[in-house]
Amino acid sequence: xxxYLIFLSLISLIIFSLTDCNNSYSDGxxxxxxHCQSCHMPDGVGLKGLIPPLAGSDYLKKNYDKLxxxxxxxxxxxxxxxxxxxxxxMAGIPELETMDIALLINYINHQWGNDGKYTDFREVEANxxxxx
Amino acid sequence: MRNIxxxxxxxxxxxxCGDQKPLPILNRGEEVxxxxxxxxxxxxxxxxxxxxxxTNETFEGKIYVSNNFFxxxxxxxxxxxxxxxxxxxxxxxxxRVRMLSHSIDVRNDSVPVLxxxxxxxxxxxxxxxxxxxxxxEILAIAYDYFSNALKDETAPGGFDHDDLFVxxxxxxxxxxxxxxxxxxxxxxxxxxxxxxxxxxxxxx
Numbered sequence: 001x002x003x004y005l006i007f008l009s010l011i012s013l014i015i016f017s018l019t020d021c022n023n024s025y026s027d028g029x030x031x032x033x034x035h036c037q038s039c040h041m042p043d044g045v046g047l048k049g050l051i052p053p054l055a056g057s058d059y060l061k062k063n064y065d066k067l068x069x070x071x072x073x074x075x076x077x078x079x080x081x082x083x084x085x086x087x088x089x090m091a092g093i094p095e096l097e098t099m100d101i102a103l104l105i106n107y108i109n110h111q112w113g114n115d116g117k118y119t120d121f122r123e124v125e126a127n128x129x130x131x132x
Numbered sequence: 133m134r135n136i137x138x139x140x141x142x143x144x145x146x147x148x149c150g151d152q153k154p155l156p157i158l159n160r161g162e163e164v165x166x167x168x169x170x171x172x173x174x175x176x177x178x179x180x181x182x183x184x185x186x187t188n189e190t191f192e193g194k195i196y197v198s199n200n201f202f203x204x205x206x207x208x209x210x211x212x213x214x215x216x217x218x219x220x221x222x223x224x225x226x227x228r229v230r231m232l233s234h235s236i237d238v239r240n241d242s243v244p245v246l247x248x249x250x251x252x253x254x255x256x257x258x259x260x261x262x263x264x265x266x267x268x269e270i271l272a273i274a275y276d277y278f279s280n281a282l283k284d285e286t287a288p289g290g291f292d293h294d295d296l297f298v299x300x301x302x303x304x305x306x307x308x309x310x311x312x313x314x315x316x317x318x319x320x321x322x323x324x325x326x327x328x329x330x331x332x333x334x335x336x
Contacts, residue, residue, distance in 0.1 A: 038206065038207055038208065038210055038211060039206065039210045041210070041211075041214075047210050047213065047214055047252075047253070048217070048252060048253055048254050049251065049252040049253070049254055050210070050213070050249065050252030050253055051210055051252075086252070087248060087252070088203070088248070088249070088252055089204065091204070091206050
């Protein structure tokens with residue numbers, strides 16, 4: 001009986017650790033689906049010359065420090081992504097908490113082959129101080 | 133004997149699926165002197181992204197696809213615009229097909245704003261007209277296309293509207309409808325467009 005219990009708890013431990021690994025971006029994914037996906041599309045490719053891509057986007061790397069402000073407050077005017085100019089205003093998501101923004105950035109920076117930096121609460125908080 | 137029965141069954145089956153039924157007229161109809169008379173899309177006059185007037189005559193002798201959108205719509209519009217641009221690409225070289233997207237946010241979507249959106253989508257009039265106009269007229273004509281377009285401050289972007297794509301024939305009648313957020317439904321819709329062209333229009 002005891003051996004059986006130990007075996008059972010080992011198995012459940014393995015299962016739990018596995019599911020946890022798979023879901024490391026699940027919160028960020030959830031936020032992406034609610035707030036970003038309808039414009040930037042499920043695969044992050046954007047829409048022609050209207051909405052810039054997030055997948056393989058050089059903008060994410062070049063403007064890493066600005067990303068929290070972009071997500072919170074939106075963008076107006078021309079921006080250049082992968083050499084292409086886009087000029088469609090993007091609405092911000094003012095209801096996001098600092099932690100949400102960190103989760104979103106980490107999700108976007110590690111999806112669709114993106115290999116951006118990891119950010120955390122403190123870094124996002126510091127970058128938000130610099131919003132124009 | 134059994135073989136004959138089998139083959140005749142196959143023949144009947146083939147014959148029955150050979151001819152597709154004509155697309156129905158979806159507008160409300162009334163019988164007048166033994167003939168069905170259907171409601172039609174009303175007269176309209178709007179302005180497109182090139183500042184050119186767009187009226188019913190713009191679509192004379194053609195079929196067109198109509199929908200509603202606005203350029204800052206954060207919810208379904210990018211998806212419906214992507215699906216509309218699939219239709220645009222497919223029928224780009226067929227002048228019998230045109231497209232009409234009404235912006236329901238007439239205050240923000242001026243002609244230059246529509247022009248910028250058209251350039252971003254990489255599309256051109258007169259094939260695909262993004263139009264603005266009198267607010268009441270734009271919101272009211274949505275009714276003719278079986279669509280909803282309402283001001284609603286609680287909706288994302290300030291307007292509530294649906295994702296319907298509507299196919300209108302040369303007699304101003306609605307012949308097919310699709311949900312523009314569902315790519316498979318749009319596939320079916322494009323087949324309806326091809327079928328309508330083949331069955332009721334002279335070759336391009």
